[in-house]
Amino acid sequence: MRELDPIYEHDEAVHTDSPPSLSTRTLRRLLYLAFAALVIVLLVLLPPLISVNRYQKRIANSIGDSLGRPVHLDKVSLNLLPLPGFILENFVVEEDPAFGSEPVIRANSVRATLRIASLWRRRVEFSTISFTEPSVNLVHLANGKWNLESILLHAAHIDAAPTAQKNAGSAPRFPYIEATGARLNFKLDHEKSPFSLTEADFALWLPDPQQWHLRIKARPTRTDTNVSDTGTIQLEGTLGRAASLGQVPISLRGQWRNVPLGQASLVVFGRDAGLRGDMILSTNAQGTVSNSAIQTRLQLTGARRADFVPAHPLDVDLQCLGIATGDFHSFQEIHCSWPPAGSSDPPTLAISGAIPDIRHPNSATIEIGTPGLPAATLLDWLHVASSRVPSNVAAAGTLTGSLSYRPDPDTPTPWQGEMLLTNASLINPGASATSLVTGDVTLQPVAPPQPDPRSKKQASAPPLPGFQLAPTALALGGKDPAILEGHFDTTGYTLHLTGMASIARLHALAAALPPFGDGLAEVLPANRAAGPFRIDLTATRPWGAAQTWTDNAARPTLPHLRRASRF
Numbered sequence: 001m002r003e004l005d006p007i008y009e010h011d012e013a014v015h016t017d018s019p020p021s022l023s024t025r026t027l028r029r030l031l032y033l034a035f036a037a038l039v040i041v042l043l044v045l046l047p048p049l050i051s052v053n054r055y056q057k058r059i060a061n062s063i064g065d066s067l068g069r070p071v072h073l074d075k076v077s078l079n080l081l082p083l084p085g086f087i088l089e090n091f092v093v094e095e096d097p098a099f100g101s102e103p104v105i106r107a108n109s110v111r112a113t114l115r116i117a118s119l120w121r122r123r124v125e126f127s128t129i130s131f132t133e134p135s136v137n138l139v140h141l142a143n144g145k146w147n148l149e150s151i152l153l154h155a156a157h158i159d160a161a162p163t164a165q166k167n168a169g170s171a172p173r174f175p176y177i178e179a180t181g182a183r184l185n186f187k188l189d190h191e192k193s194p195f196s197l198t199e200a201d202f203a204l205w206l207p208d209p210q211q212w213h214l215r216i217k218a219r220p221t222r223t224d225t226n227v228s229d230t231g232t233i234q235l236e237g238t239l240g241r242a243a244s245l246g247q248v249p250i251s252l253r254g255q256w257r258n259v260p261l262g263q264a265s266l267v268v269f270g271r272d273a274g275l276r277g278d279m280i281l282s283t284n285a286q287g288t289v290s291n292s293a294i295q296t297r298l299q300l301t302g303a304r305r306a307d308f309v310p311a312h313p314l315d316v317d318l319q320c321l322g323i324a325t326g327d328f329h330s331f332q333e334i335h336c337s338w339p340p341a342g343s344s345d346p347p348t349l350a351i352s353g354a355i356p357d358i359r360h361p362n363s364a365t366i367e368i369g370t371p372g373l374p375a376a377t378l379l380d381w382l383h384v385a386s387s388r389v390p391s392n393v394a395a396a397g398t399l400t401g402s403l404s405y406r407p408d409p410d411t412p413t414p415w416q417g418e419m420l421l422t423n424a425s426l427i428n429p430g431a432s433a434t435s436l437v438t439g440d441v442t443l444q445p446v447a448p449p450q451p452d453p454r455s456k457k458q459a460s461a462p463p464l465p466g467f468q469l470a471p472t473a474l475a476l477g478g479k480d481p482a483i484l485e486g487h488f489d490t491t492g493y494t495l496h497l498t499g500m501a502s503i504a505r506l507h508a509l510a511a512a513l514p515p516f517g518d519g520l521a522e523v524l525p526a527n528r529a530a531g532p533f534r535i536d537l538t539a540t541r542p543w544g545a546a547q548t549w550t551d552n553a554a555r556p557t558l559p560h561l562r563r564a565s566r567f
Contacts, residue, residue: 059086068154069104070094085113085126091134099139099147100190107134107179115173125172131179131202139187142359144329149245156241156248163205174206184218188359194224194270197233211249212239220256220267227266231259237285246290246327256281261303277303277313289327296320297340308387312380317343320351331355347371362407367417369402375421388514396425397441413465418444431508438481442470446487465489476509477502478532492542500532518547523554 056076064071074090093105109132115125139147160174182200186193200218207213216235221227237252256264257280265273280299285292300316319340323332336351353366375397382389403417421441427433446468466489473481478500486495495516506524510517516539523537534553541547 059088064093066155066158067093067151069096069151079111083113083127084116085111085128087111091131095137095139096147096150098145099141100137100187102137104139104147104151105131105134105136107131110134112175115168125168126175127173128176128178131177131182133181133183134179135183135185137185137187137192139189141189144327146245146327152239152248153243153245156243160206160209162207162209164207171209174212177204178202182218194222195267196221196223210241213237214239222267222270225266225270227263229260230263230267231257231279242288246288248289250285250287250289250292252283252285254283261300262306272306274306275303276306277301285324287324290325292324292328294320294322294324294331296322304384310384310387311391312383314381314384318351328358330357348373348377365404365406367402367404369417370399373399375399375424386514390428390430390511392429393512394425394427394429397421397423413445415465415467416445418442426512428508428512431504431511434475436475436505436509436512438473438475441472443467443488444470446489469495474499474501474509475505476500476532477505482535490543492540492545495539497535497537497539499535501535502532506535515547519549523549523551 056073059076060071060073070093072090072092072094073088075088077087077089079085079087088110089108091105091107091110092103095102095104111128111130111132112126113128113130115127137147159171161169161171163174163176165173179200179202182197182202184197184200186195197216197218198221200216203215205213214235214237216233218233220230220233233254233256235252235254237250240249242248259267259279261275261277261279262272264279265271265275278301280297280301282297282299284295287293296319298316298318298320300314302313303316304310304313316338317340318336318338320334320336322334324330325332332354334351334353334355336349337347338349338351339345339347348370350369350371351366353364355361355364357363375395378399379389379393379395383391399419399421401417401419403415403419405414406416407414419442424437424439424441425435426437427435444467446466466487469484469486469488472484474484474497476482476499480500482497482499482501484495484497486493503524506520507517510520518541519539520537525533536552538550538552539547540550
């Protein structure tokens with residue numbers, strides 16, 4: 001083997017013992033990492049050391065000028081991560097004294113994120129303003145004014161560029177305003193309503209220089225009752241610029257979904273209406289705040305009473321069209337149809353009316369009509385309303401007519417109209433194949449008595465305003481039909497049954513219509529033969545109370561019952 005040169009051996013040893021050198025590229029990467037780490041450390045450590053409270057008044061005044069209301073802050077702090085911005089603590093927007101003294105907006109914490117590029121133009125712009133669990137008061141006065149009207153109009157007169165505009169222009173870009181966990185309270189005049197929206201998520205931005213886009217998702221609730229599963233309310237749409245609130249263009253769509261009927265009645269009425277099922281309520285509004293077209297659709301699935309489950313619960317699909325006027329203070333030209341117009345199902349009900357003042361529901365007018373509702377459908381509704389109606393009872397006939405309610409102090413009764421069930425038939429197969437009802441059934445308003453100026457006798461007390469059941473023929477086993485007539489008003493009803501009847505047919509009628517038969521067996525004679533005999537019976541029932549039958553042939557008829565049974 002060849003011996004190595006000493007000099008070569010020395011160079012190889014030196015090369016082996018020296019540490020490897022770093023490349024220029026690796027050193028550059030390490031410097032970048034060190035600089036990034038230093039920046040992160042500074043972003044974390046510097047904000048607490050920098051005091052921006054001297055800008056607190058300037059920031060509050062700037063926000064107040066943009067809202068047109070005084071704004072107060074308790075503390076302002078700088079935050080550089082994840083994006084530079086300010087944290088505003090105890091943020092309060094004062095209310096207009098005309099709407100009360102409680103702040104219109106209150107939030108414990110508000111984060112305002114800066115647009116960094118705007119700093120190079122010596123203009124401070126915020127990209128996002130985020131509210132955490134704010135409380136907002138929406139006030140509606142009796143004169144129709146809303147407390148947010150001045151804020152909206154003030155914002156409408158401020159030039160702003162779209163929120164998503166990339167490059168800064170002459171007008172500042174409108175920030176993306178959002179809120180999480182918000183609570184929206186409603187006040188009528190200076191009294192807070194028990195209804196409110198909670199757990200609300202809100203967003204507002206400017207997609208176009210002349211138009212705002214808003215989105216709300218919240219849960220409705222009440223403070224005066226215990227409600228839990230109230231579903232969610234979602235509202236989304238656009239608001240335009242205008243010189244007055246009434247001229248603001250709107251395009252809104254909302255929906256209240258995933259709410260049980262019992263909880264919905266608690267929210268709307270403050271009490272459980274005793275209904276069960278599921279509800280979806282959808283609404284669209286197009287036009288302006290002072291005059292807009294409204295389209296609403298109410299869908300009920302599996303509707304029933306709370307105390308029993310019928311074989312076939314009720315499904316409802318009701319569509320309504322109308323005009324909202326007076327800043328949604330009144331609703332005119334309301335027209336509803338069940339099922340909706342254009343449906344393949346035959347028309348069931350048509351409802352029309354108006355609500356002149358939403359704060360006074362008693363001023364509303366309503367008219368309900370049907371072009372031809374099968375009696376079998378009415379019987380199906382009766383099965384939903386009462387578990388006592390036998391499932392094998394059959395009904396036939398067609399219901400037509402309309403009923404209207406128009407409050408007018410100059411008229412003796414606000415109810416008008418007439419309902420007619422033609423070719424009526426009611427068969428209880430368990431008793432007989434013969435119909436218990438023959439002919440037509442008519443319900444009409446009570447006609448006020450006409451005074452006779454020639455009569456000197458004191459007129460008897462007139463019947464209460466309401467509706468009367470015209471004499472209706474019933475096949476109760478006699479050679480001639482028995483006659484049923486009655487009177488219905490706001491206090492209850494009175495029925496009068498006269499003619500020839502047999503015990504078997506009376507029991508068959510009571511079994512087919514259990515509400516009608518309540519208490520009837522107690523007044524029927526036990527020692528009568530099966531054959532027909534003459535009856536003269538009166539039934540009275542105050543609404544929500546028990547029904548009482550009286551045998552007028554066995555005991556004198558009381559004067560007030562005699563008056564009620566005369567029409």
